[in-house]
Amino acid sequence: MKDRVVTTIKLYNYLIVPVQIELDDSTVEAMQRQILSEIEEKAIEGVIIDVSLIDILDSYISYSLSETAIMAKMMGCDTVICGMQPHVALTLAQMGVNMRGIIFAQDLEDALSKLVKAREHS
Amino acid sequence: MRDIKMEDYDMLVKINDERDIVVARQMVKDFAKRMGFSLADITKISTAVSELARNIFRYAGSGFIYIRENTGEEKEIEIAAVDKGPGIENVEAAVEAGFTTSKGSLGLGLSGVRRLMDSFFIESEVNRGTVVIVTKRRRTF
Numbered sequence: 001m002k003d004r005v006v007t008t009i010k011l012y013n014y015l016i017v018p019v020q021i022e023l024d025d026s027t028v029e030a031m032q033r034q035i036l037s038e039i040e041e042k043a044i045e046g047v048i049i050d051v052s053l054i055d056i057l058d059s060y061i062s063y064s065l066s067e068t069a070i071m072a073k074m075m076g077c078d079t080v081i082c083g084m085q086p087h088v089a090l091t092l093a094q095m096g097v098n099m100r101g102i103i104f105a106q107d108l109e110d111a112l113s114k115l116v117k118a119r120e121h122s
Numbered sequence: 123m124r125d126i127k128m129e130d131y132d133m134l135v136k137i138n139d140e141r142d143i144v145v146a147r148q149m150v151k152d153f154a155k156r157m158g159f160s161l162a163d164i165t166k167i168s169t170a171v172s173e174l175a176r177n178i179f180r181y182a183g184s185g186f187i188y189i190r191e192n193t194g195e196e197k198e199i200e201i202a203a204v205d206k207g208p209g210i211e212n213v214e215a216a217v218e219a220g221f222t223t224s225k226g227s228l229g230l231g232l233s234g235v236r237r238l239m240d241s242f243f244i245e246s247e248v249n250r251g252t253v254v255i256v257t258k259r260r261r262t263f
Contacts, residue, residue: 058172095234
């Protein structure tokens, strides 16, 4: 696929997305397109976006992540964000950013167990 | 409109391209780190600059981010975001949370910047441009 901007790992029916690049506006949009098309192609039921390497998340990038989660939900797929750094969480909360549609987890392991739980309840 | 002169500032980032938003926030991050801000404050300052740079790029197309260190009783970082874009008709509304004129936005840009920084000044004239000046004090514990 030519529009791939992030590496992804497929594990069972889950798609793990460790974000290891600096997210600018067009990259985050390309990432959204990539994730949605991989959900369709690989019949993904849950997406885990690992943001532990991200040290700046502004309102637009968090909006795009939240939008991606809502779109994924419409395709029958849950989205978990894991590994948010404490000062990033502090900054987003202070700005009043509310990321709808997203499940938050501490790390990959926690993300996987939350996804399994979310699938059981739906 | 307030006149911002380059010689009064330590650093300048030109915003011309979407990628300049990333350049601006990284440069401010390094600047704040050198000034000895805490990690939490560095993140707040860089996030604020990311919002200001995006506003310049989205609404004015191009502009400048000026950065300087103010020394006094307490050290502070001052950032000025300047553009000669269309200006803002209703400045009071624009700094309220949830106000936006573009889709794909939460309208948390300017209100978020105001919440993250210690002081916030905005001046805008329709068809002449916008100046936003923000500062944050370095807290010593």
